Amino acid sequence: MEYDVVIGIEIHCELKTNSKMFSSSPTTFGRVANSCVNEIDLGHPGTLPCVNKGAVVQAIKACTALHLEIDPLVKFDRKNYYYSDLPKGFQITQQFHPIGSNGYIEIETSKGKKTVRINRIHMEEDTAKQFHLNEGTLIDFNRAGTPLIEIVSEPDMTNGEEAAAYVESLRQTLYYLGVSDVKMEEGSMRCDVNISLMPKGATEYGVKNEIKNLNSISNVQKAIDFEIERQAKILDEGGVIQQATRRFDEATKSTILMRLKEGTVDYKFFPEPNIVPIRLDDAWIKQIQDNLPELPEQRRSRYEKDYQLSAYDISVFLANKELAEVYEEVMKSCDNAKLACNWMITEVLAWLAKNEISIENMKMNPTHLAKMVNMIEKGDISSKQAKEVFEDVMLGKDPEVVVSEKGLVQVSDTSMLDALIKEVLDEQPQSIEDYRNGKDRAVGFLVGQVMKKSKGQANPAMTNKMIVEELNNRIK
Structure with a gap:
């Protein structure tokens, strides 16, 4: 029934x-x-x-x-x-x-x-x-x-x-x-x-x-x-x-x-x-009612309008008000709302859970995280380098100081990259033949070789683009 x-x-x-x-x-x-x-x-x-x-x-x-x-x-x-x-x-x-x-x-x-x-x-x-x-x-x-x-x-x-x-x-x-x-x-x-x-x-x-x-x-x-x-x-x-x-x-x-x-x-x-x-x-009742804080649905609408976040991202922030408040501090000096959101709900939460630290007790300065996200956005550091910088940022350090101390500045100078790419291609003639024969995985291998020579500092996206251009010139 x-x-x-x-x-x-x-x-x-x-x-x-x-x-x-x-x-x-x-x-x-x-x-x-x-x-x-x-x-x-x-x-x-x-x-x-x-x-x-x-x-x-x-x-x-x-x-x-x-x-x-x-x-x-x-x-x-x-x-x-x-x-x-x-x-x-x-x-x-x-x-x-x-x-x-x-x-x-x-x-x-x-x-x-x-x-x-x-x-x-x-x-x-x-x-x-x-x-x-x-x-x-x-x-x-x-x-x-x-x-x-x-x-x-x-x-x-x-x-x-x-x-x-x-x-x-x-x-x-x-x-x-x-x-x-x-x-x-x-x-x-x-x-x-x-x-x-x-x-x-x-x-x-x-x-x-x-x-x-x-x-x-x-x-x-x-x-x-x-x-x-x-x-x-x-x-x-x-x-x-x-x-x-x-x-x-x-x-x-x-x-x-x-x-x-x-x-x-x-x-x-x-x-x-x-x-x-x-x-x-x-x-007195009206005074109380007129001074209510922002409610979840109001915050949902604002995040959709101001940050264009997905329904899932917003639901994570709504369930964790303290995390959302840190995110808002980050966004006061951050250029990429989605990238900052990804770091907050993935990396920050995972780090706090791993180290058994509450949001209220963490040492991370929101402006430092914003600065790190901006550095990724501008290509000053790669996402891989950012993972290393992030550990220090969570301990309260300025990402610019960390990057300088560890020599993690990402190389985006085209002339320097061009020299490294030509050096790698001269050393890897088989990869050029593989690319000529339609084996696109050769590009990934060559990017890896350039990253190795640059000690991880080459801009990966720029390196990939320049390698493809150089390969196309060489197989004409």
């Missing part, structure tokens, strides 16, 4: 702020367990929450970039349930009055562009982190109270590719906004995916299963692809899909049952009594 697949995604994204959502505790990642907490984070009696203004600013940025309508009246609610990772016994969230609603984002798929609607964005606080061991559970409250936004999509996606594209588009947008560092491997962006199948053409949704805490874009697609196949197999065999929560196992590339759901949990939401409603000033 054929099925229509319905997919909706909930994304929890930690906001980039100095302190927590309702307390002054720092939000630094990777600190000693339970060292970034205070009485409010631990839910001590008599403590009162105070809304983090910076978190509201970040939420407004996200809502604006994702085309949501912003509610200027900020209200919070209590979500009542008790887990060991919520010491208060409830979570402060925005159930009834989300800060943003009715937005959308455009995604790129193999079938073209698609619009995915976003139902809402609301602010809330994160829970503590639990470490489940055989002998018990350890809890780190450093994460408790970290500012979050939850982004809830409409069920507009139909396969793993679309879902992965949606998560990646959101990730890039939030990354460029500076709203979050969106490091899925560190948990600052987490995905819960809801999937259901229904007979082709049906109007009533099937029973959904939720896959919790997917921590990479590739795992989003793999988990969905597996789950679609699993549910289709059950339905084809006459079985019934039970509502459940599952997790993705990377080792087996499959989803595994965590718990069954018999119905909707009643969290007994009610307005948070300790936070009065806050009316945001319209002029």
Whole structure:
């Protein structure tokens, strides 16, 4: 049987702020367990929450970039349930009055562009982190109270590719906004995916299963692809899909049952009594919206127009904002956008990976790389010589100084090249006969001989052209 697949995604994204959502505790990642907490984070009696203004600013940025309508009246609610990772016994969230609603984002798929609607964005606080061991559970409250936004999509996606594209588009947008560092491997962006199948053409949704805490874009697609196949197999065999929560196992590339759901949990939401409603000033909201940084789609259009880069090259830069920013510095004094791009996304990235150095910590000066690319463009050095120069450029050295110290200046003097070429041809009469007989590989051999005599300094393109001219003169 054929099925229509319905997919909706909930994304929890930690906001980039100095302190927590309702307390002054720092939000630094990777600190000693339970060292970034205070009485409010631990839910001590008599403590009162105070809304983090910076978190509201970040939420407004996200809502604006994702085309949501912003509610200027900020209200919070209590979500009542008790887990060991919520010491208060409830979570402060925005159930009834989300800060943003009715937005959308455009995604790129193999079938073209698609619009995915976003139902809402609301602010809330994160829970503590639990470490489940055989002998018990350890809890780190450093994460408790970290500012979050939850982004809830409409069920507009139909396969793993679309879902992965949606998560990646959101990730890039939030990354460029500076709203979050969106490091899925560190948990600052987490995905819960809801999937259901229904007979082709049906109007009533099937029973959904939720896959919790997917921590990479590739795992989003793999988990969905597996789950679609699993549910289709059950339905084809006459079985019934039970509502459940599952997790993705990377080792087996499959989803595994965590718990069954018999119905909707009643969290007994009610307005948070300790936070009065806050009316945001319209002029303040507009000021935030008018000062948003350049977003991925805007950068894509600019790179197409200004640099004429390919879709692939642009996608690499969009996925790595820091690399793109270095490239823009290079282009301030570089004459060849495509050549500079090739060095950035091939050689620079490979060098950084090989040496295990981040872009932020590299010593390379963008103006030096631009100077090296210009030297290649002008024929001052060959591409082969540039490989040697590049190693020193990545260590912070000026390419002109490196070329001078190593004697790597490329020979483009026609009279000098003419003398070398005639000397090589006089020594290689067989190659002249080979060329006369239509064996074009003789030219490559002769170019190699000239390069050898010039110690690699002859301009290869010019040498090739002049050899062909001299050969044609000699076989007339």
